[in-house]
Amino acid sequence: MTEHELRVSKIENGTVIDHVTGGQSLNVLSILGIDGTEGSVLSIAMNVPSGRLGRKDILKIEDRELSQEEVDVLSLIAPEATINIVRDFEVIEKSRVERPSHVRGILSCPNHSCITSSGEPVTPKFDVLPTGVRCAYCGTILRENLAEHLAKPS
Amino acid sequence: MDRRHLITTGELSRAEIEAILARATEIDEGADADISDFLLGLLFFEPSTRTRLSFEAAAKRLGGDVVDLGAVEASSVEKGETLADSVRVLEGYCDAMVLRHPREGAARMATEFVNIPLINGGDGAGHHPSQTLLDLYTIQKHHGLDGLTIGILGDLKYGRTVHSLATALTKFDADQHFISPESLRLPRDIRFDLHEGGATVREHTSMEAILPLLDVLYVTRIQRERFPDENEYRSVAGQYRIDEAVLADASDDLIILHPLPRVDEIDPAIDETDRAKYFEQSHNGVPVRMALLELLMEGSR
Ligand SMILES: [Zn+2]
Numbered sequence: 001m002t003e004h005e006l007r008v009s010k011i012e013n014g015t016v017i018d019h020v021t022g023g024q025s026l027n028v029l030s031i032l033g034i035d036g037t038e039g040s041v042l043s044i045a046m047n048v049p050s051g052r053l054g055r056k057d058i059l060k061i062e063d064r065e066l067s068q069e070e071v072d073v074l075s076l077i078a079p080e081a082t083i084n085i086v087r088d089f090e091v092i093e094k095s096r097v098e099r100p101s102h103v104r105g106i107l108s109c110p111n112h113s114c115i116t117s118s119g120e121p122v123t124p125k126f127d128v129l130p131t132g133v134r135c136a137y138c139g140t141i142l143r144e145n146l147a148e149h150l151a152k153p154s
Numbered sequence: 155m156d157r158r159h160l161i162t163t164g165e166l167s168r169a170e171i172e173a174i175l176a177r178a179t180e181i182d183e184g185a186d187a188d189i190s191d192f193l194l195g196l197l198f199f200e201p202s203t204r205t206r207l208s209f210e211a212a213a214k215r216l217g218g219d220v221v222d223l224g225a226v227e228a229s230s231v232e233k234g235e236t237l238a239d240s241v242r243v244l245e246g247y248c249d250a251m252v253l254r255h256p257r258e259g260a261a262r263m264a265t266e267f268v269n270i271p272l273i274n275g276g277d278g279a280g281h282h283p284s285q286t287l288l289d290l291y292t293i294q295k296h297h298g299l300d301g302l303t304i305g306i307l308g309d310l311k312y313g314r315t316v317h318s319l320a321t322a323l324t325k326f327d328a329d330q331h332f333i334s335p336e337s338l339r340l341p342r343d344i345r346f347d348l349h350e351g352g353a354t355v356r357e358h359t360s361m362e363a364i365l366p367l368l369d370v371l372y373v374t375r376i377q378r379e380r381f382p383d384e385n386e387y388r389s390v391a392g393q394y395r396i397d398e399a400v401l402a403d404a405s406d407d408l409i410i411l412h413p414l415p416r417v418d419e420i421d422p423a424i425d426e427t428d429r430a431k432y433f434e435q436s437h438n439g440v441p442v443r444m445a446l447l448e449l450l451m452e453g454s455r
Contacts, residue, residue: 113278115259120236122263137259138280139162139343 014040014062016084016091017071022047022055024077027147029059031073031106032066040064053080072100076107076133077147102127102136108151114138124151157453159272160446161261162281163322164347170449171322175291177445178438187444189451192218195248197240198275199255204414204436205275205285209252212443221247238267245270250450252284253277271450279312279341285413286318288442289372292435296409297369300327305364307394308374308419310334315413316374317344324351331368333361335390338380360393366403371396373412373419397421401429411435 020028025044029035036042041062050056057078071083075097085093105123109116116124116137126133132143142149157170181187194213198206210220223244237260244251245268253261254275261274261281276282293299304323310316310332321344323330330353332340339357340348348355358364365371373396381387396410396419412420412432424430 109259111258113257115237115255115257115263115277118237118257120263121238122266134343135259137262138278139258139347141343141346 010089011041011043011060011062011086012089013087014060014064014085015066016086017059017061017066017074017078018056018082018084019050019053019080020057020059020074020078021080022050022053022057024147025057025059027077027150028057028074028081030150031077032061032070034061038064056080068095068098069100071095071097073103073106075099076103076128099128103133105151107133107142107146107149109135109138109140110142110149111135111138111140114140157450159261159265159274160283160450161265161272161274163283163286163318164351166283166322166325168325171287171290171325174287174442174445174449175294177448178287178291178442181444182438182441187216187448189216189218189448192216192250192447192451193248194218194220194447195244195251196220196222197244197251197253198223199237199253199260200276202254202276204439205252205254205282208436208439209273209275209284209443209447211440212447215440216444216447218249218447237264241268241272250447250454271454273446273450276314278314279317280314281318281321282314282413283318283322284439284443284446285315286322287446288435288438289315289319289411289413290322291438291442292411292431293370293409295438296431297407299323302326302328302369303331303367304328304370304372305331305333305361305368306372306374307333307361307396309338309376309380310340310374311338312377312380313374316340316372319372320344320353321347321351324348324353329354329356329367331356331358331364333358333364333394335359335376335393338376361400362403365401365408366405368404368408371404371408371410373410373416375415375417375419391419395419395421396424398423404429 043060045058047055065085074081081097083095084091104125108124125136132141134141213220241264250271252273252275256278258278258280260277265272345355376391378387409431410429
């Protein structure tokens, strides 16, 4: 067993998110709304050498099984991420993140004169395009640096 | 046809556009158009005379009337109640509403809060679909919409009439040329829509080479505030000004449209020529908006 496998398989119950784009793990946590105050054990390995990605991050979230819907939004910043659901130290389910058709409340619109950035009671919503995302209100297309437009947690 | 709102021209099918234009033609030729007990709400958060008056005239010619929230200054919008509240209040007073707002996406958002038909009367640098319908009506009358070569000139970045027109024209067999200074070229999302619509986006910084090809030249205003300094603005504005000399190489049949108001981008001497169709275009707003209101009200009743 390689050292890498040890690192990702050692939790008893929970979710292991592997193959996260190097350096994006804190953004992944922010999208998932996990900040450590929930009390569950959380481990992060950042910039681990990876054959496929060069550098990757690995997250282990104990005692929480993330749903496909929850993890699909991660595809926007970590398109190669794999999700391992662990029970009794065994990976019982392994899946790739898939691009959702739209995301709500995850990103804010980069257009400062968009109606969603003016204190109206609406949640920013983006349609997901083959490359990038598009504000469902003003139509602005966002392709690069999506992580810079993550909505501030409220 | 069951259409509830009109927010962008992208959501209109070719058949819907043709139906509205055909109905506008009938109305223009004297057909009966009547919606009894109809009240149109006008909610304008930006100054407008033409669009507002044109909708008002359309509503009244249909036997209806308007309730007008009055001119609301953009600056007071920021401090006052939310748009979501304003539209919900106005909804109680009318059967359909027209919304103009300085922010992009305002009309789209407003549809989430009301159940009556809502027309986007202009949302910031976004869209202005009812203007496009009267632009298309005018073009169709003089040229037809298929086999058309059109040049769209001026502020293509912030020009909402341009965004709506260019998007709508992808549904027809139209060759579109876009002429603007580099800093005011079409925004990425509109270029994306045009590509999706199957159009080839041909962009130019000067109109010389393509002017002889054009059937229609659609001129828009370049605003002073889009430029960092007066000199740069003057040089650009001068470069895109339309006068007899500029038009020397144009086809005899070329017509000139402008969504108005114009400042000095078209020489007044052009007004007297057969090319100038911008006042007629503006008058066409009434029958076209009557046809649009009729369609939306049919869908909602
Ligand atoms: Zn937006």
